[in-house]
Amino acid sequence: MSGNVDPSRTDFHALQTLVTVHRHNSIRAAADALGLSQSSVSYTIDRLRESFGDPLFVRLGRNIEPTDRCNAVVKGAEALLRDFEALTISDSFDPSTATDRLVFSCNFYERATFLPAIMRHINAEAPNVRLTVVQANSDGHRQLEDGMCDVVVAPMLSHPSGFHFRRLITERYACFVSRNSPFATHGITLDDYARARHVVVRPSIGWRPGFTEVLDRLGVPLEASLELPSFADIDRIIADTNLVLTATDGVARIFPDLAVIPAPFHREFPVEMSWAGRTHNTPAHRWFRDLIARIAADLKPGLQQ
Structure with a gap:
């Protein structure tokens, strides 16, 4: 050598x-x-x-x-x-002439919630900007570290040093049922919930939804009658059954054909946007992050208070 x-x-x-x-x-x-x-x-x-x-x-x-x-x-x-x-960073950014490529990391809920509005804005304001969407799973911060994405939108389990964070929305858990389910009319008590047939979405083996911590404290078991790897077609799966899905109340914006009712327990969590210091002052990335924040500000609660 x-x-x-x-x-x-x-x-x-x-x-x-x-x-x-x-x-x-x-x-x-x-x-x-x-x-x-x-x-x-x-x-x-x-x-x-x-x-x-x-x-x-x-x-x-x-x-x-x-x-x-x-x-x-x-x-x-x-x-x-x-x-x-x-x-390589330009001091100015004109979305109408920009040709930047941006990489957005998120999971199903954030993708379904934000991406349609993001693309409408890009189509109208920045038609030559290219957007790549990648699956975050629980690897968002590692993706930022490796330069695999520019922005992560997801519930953040931690706030490692070296990253920037911005809270976008605060969500709470709700239950989703078929519109002809008795629960759609009468609601669901904790005893009902313990006896109900549940559908649980697990994007990876061993993953546990955040609300199970509350159920553990309450001593309520969660027996899944059906486990799925994603939310795809879940409205059609639940229709005309007595299955109960527990998910963030914002899922009501994605699956309006399902009845949404308050969960028999309270659990809130923030959905945040995270990015690395390397893009903090980049004009194109600032524009993109501001766009996501504006979309978040216009979101209506999935479950009316």
Whole structure:
């Protein structure tokens, strides 16, 4: 290995690859995050090993660990990448002529709630702006760290340092039933709820809805008669059955054919917007975040108080 770095063999793409491998301690995970093949990522790391005269990563059991030299290089690379990105930022933004590509991370509820209005505004105000929507699951902050998205809209379980947050709406849980269900007319008590047949949406194995914490404290079991991986077609599934869906009251805006009734317990939570410091002052991203905030401000409660 050479001890002298050849700048002509070290580009920004290679440095971003190095930073991503360092963050994940995994070639495979970095490849997934970057949308590249593992062989491409491995080739780039091999080139950097030659350039920096250091193995950069060493195998420790089934994992890889960075060398001290790698940690130092990554620290400098992160600063260099931030500085270069700042150079590419225009001081002005005209949505009517902009051609920016924005990446919006969210899950089903936020996508169904915000995306139709977002696209109407983009169509009218910024027709050449391109929008990519990715699934957040519970990885929104990691996606921001890896540069895989620009904005995350979701209920935030934590507020890690280095990110910006803005509360958009406060939601509360409600129950959704068929319009010909007795619950649609008479409501649902806690005893009714404990005996009811429930449909539960679990986007990933082991995931628990936030309201189950309240049920645990109340000593009310939640026995799912049906588990689904998403909300797709759930209104048609519930129609003409006695199934009960517990979800944020805003789901009423998405599935108006379902009857929405107050849940027999109280649980509120905020839906927030989050973004990384690297795009905090970028005019295009400020415009996009302001657009999302304006849409949120116009939303009506799904369940009238």
